[in-house]
């Protein structure tokens with residue numbers, strides 16, 4: 001069996017993955033703030049770590065996977081105020097976008113995590129950890145709010161490789177009379193109007209970072225094996241999670257940290273504020289979700305992804321080729337041992353175990369596709385379905401015949417009628433790029 005190695009952001013090195021307890025893996029991935037539809041950046045994070053989850057399970061680990069919902073946040077409150085004229089209807093905003101997110105995740109074949117906690121259901125645990133940090137001298141209260149004292153945590157900056165002096169120099173000078181230092185961050189925000197939660201410090205609601213420390217501890221324990229998320233979360237979110245969890249529990253929080261690189265559009269970081277983003281829903285209007293999953297899987301997680309929607313059309317062809325080649329193959333008799341020992345899937349495993357080099361494993365498939373025996377085909381299909389999470393159903397069968405496609409079919413029929421083979425072939429290519437494979441009856 002190949003040894004799984006991953007690049008650990010904490011050390012900056014590619015390391016052998018060895019969990020704290022032999023056969024178990026505790027894995028935490030930061031979830032969404034449900035105030036809008038999920039976009040391609042979310043797709044990248046959750047597909048990447050769904051594949052990690054599937055791979056660890058395939059390798060025989062018993063995996064506990066926790067992914068949260070930040071269902072109370074300024075963004076939700078603002079949206080509820082704007083939409084309903086009442087910020088306290090933020091629950092309705094959360095419900096709408098959590099439901100939509102679950103649909104997107106299901107379309108993308110992302111497996112449900114073991115735990116999917118909500119902040120609003122974790123308030124007691126949050127209060128306990130905040131009190132613990134106050135008791136240990138890592139946090140202080142001011143006017144009913146609680147702040148983490150960054151200078152109290154010796155290793156602050158170890159994940160994002162920055163020291164306190166550099167961070168202080170770069171910190172935005174905010175006019176905030178409450179905080180002792182601009183780097184300090186809120187664990188609990190005072191809200192005097194009594195509409196949120198009662199705490200030892202008065203009415204209020206939690207800060208953002210503390211929820212992940214509280215939830216990881218509640219569902220997985222003080223020490224976990226793997227913590228993951230998008231690269232943009234490294235600082236300050238994950239750095240703050242470390243300061244909170246290690247400050248409270250006095251032990252290493254996560255042994256491995258993994259971050260997927262950005263999604264870029266025209267060399268710019270994709271973001272809502274720049275307006276250059278695609279929601280998953282929009283993409284699914286034109287492409288089967290499996291094509292997007294295949295696209296995301298083919299671009300290794302650790303390099304920035306320059307998203308180009310036209311590339312989905314090209315990849316649809318290769319996905320379709322693969323689906324047709326494996327179409328008649330049944331996987332019901334395939335065993336995990338067979339997949340590990342079959343020469344083709346063994347090579348594929350070597351690639352994926354090398355820091356999720358998934359583009360490499362597709363290389364192996366296409367090199368062997370035309371000369372594979374039946375057993376290899378069965379093992380490859382099993383691998384793609386179980387570990388990469390692709391259904392491998394032919395897209396053709398699910399393709400909706402749009403007016404554009406119907407028009408092309410008609411044009412091609414006319415071209416064939418007048419024996420204009422060049423034009424017919426050209427249209428066939430066009431149809432194929434839209435996911436329709438044309439086979440002419442002799």
Ligand SMILES: [Zn+2]
Pocket residue numbers: 029030031212237241
């Ligand atoms: Zn988090």
